Amino acid sequence: MFLQPKHITTEELIKRCKAGDRKAQELLYKQFAGKMLAVCMRYAVDRMEAEDMLQNGFIKVFKKMDDYRGDGSFEGWIRRIMVHSSIEYYRKHHKMMQVVDIEESGYEQSVNPIASANLDAKDLMALIQQLSPGYRMVFNLYALEGYSHKEIAEIAGITEGASKSQLSRARGILKEQVEKMEGNRYEYAR
């Protein structure tokens, strides 16, 4: 599934994709689809929606292939398209981002460094998906994609201030849950 075609360089692959070579396009898809689906999963409500986002995203990728001029990472380029496409999809299919005001549970900033050994990607993904859409999107864009609050404001259609506060809340929730999970794991591991 996750082919690393060694007999053909990425550059050559891109060139053929631009020319419309279906075989090359399929190779390219197979190379990046797995990762990109994981990206879409962060923005989707469920697996099915994530696959729809993936589909739309790749169609855009192939149609906009000519825009890629070789400057910057190719994977990064694909990823950007995927993220924008996913958010666009989400906004089209769901009501305006609901930001639920979860009561501050009065948690304290934990001073323990977060141990990371016991949590795997699947766990973290699950935590992200539990967040309400507004928090989730901001956290994704800031922490995982690396956008600034200014950029997030543009992409998400919110103010910078809202972006900052939502990020803060998202982190709070996540941290709490991570520690909870770690704690449990640690308990069982003992």
Add this chain to the structure above:
Amino acid sequence: MNMQDKEMDALFRSKLDDYEIEPSPMVWANISEELGNPGKRKSIIPMLRIAASVAIVIGAGAYFWPKQQGLTKTDQRKLTAGVANTGLKTQPANAPKNVHVAQPVNTATQAQPIVKTQLQRVYASVSHHQAVQQSPVVNTAPVVDPKSTDIVTDAQTPQNIAAVTNTQPGNVQTVTNAITAGAGVTPVVPETKLSVTSTDVINQPVTIASVQSESKKRNKIRGLGGLLNAAIGLVDRREDKVIEFTNNEDGDTITGINLGVVAIKKNNK
């Protein structure tokens, strides 16, 4: 920013950046289909040109041919010889009979063999469905000929002549409709669609031009052939048109046919 915030971000990032989930096969199938679809619509246009120009030829032929007056005996012989040469053994062979009739009726009765000749030449030039295509022409013959016989004996009024001559155009119109209707379907369109008309042939309502004399029109362009050439030239943009006429001393003859799959051209133009 809290150090721990950053750390947590880093945690998520590190774990999730390389995370991969395998998509279901349907996704690529849909992508491939979406990419494959645009770009398949270009091959229809040449066929449309052919179909349109054939429609004009037949329509114009049916419109103008009944008007043609004063053909010499040489013409008649040439035409009937043409009829015989296409190999039809049935009714159309009777056409010569009709031609040698009382003068005022010549126009009407000549209409059938002439139009038939034209149709036959077109049909004959298309390789495959020759046998089938002859049937629409053949079928009309029994309908038309008895009537023409009547005309001969009764010396009918122009209305009946119109009725007779229009029967043929009516059939032609069907063919025309069939062709234009079927234009977009396959490259073999002209051949296949012609065969379908055999059932509709007889009862087709008359829609083509009423019989009015517009012979003055012809003064501008040299003869019917020239007119047809002009009309076809507007529609068929290829070098060799679907059908070409040349105006010789004796009248107009077909000197070239190009239906895409089959092309014939006279050399001594």
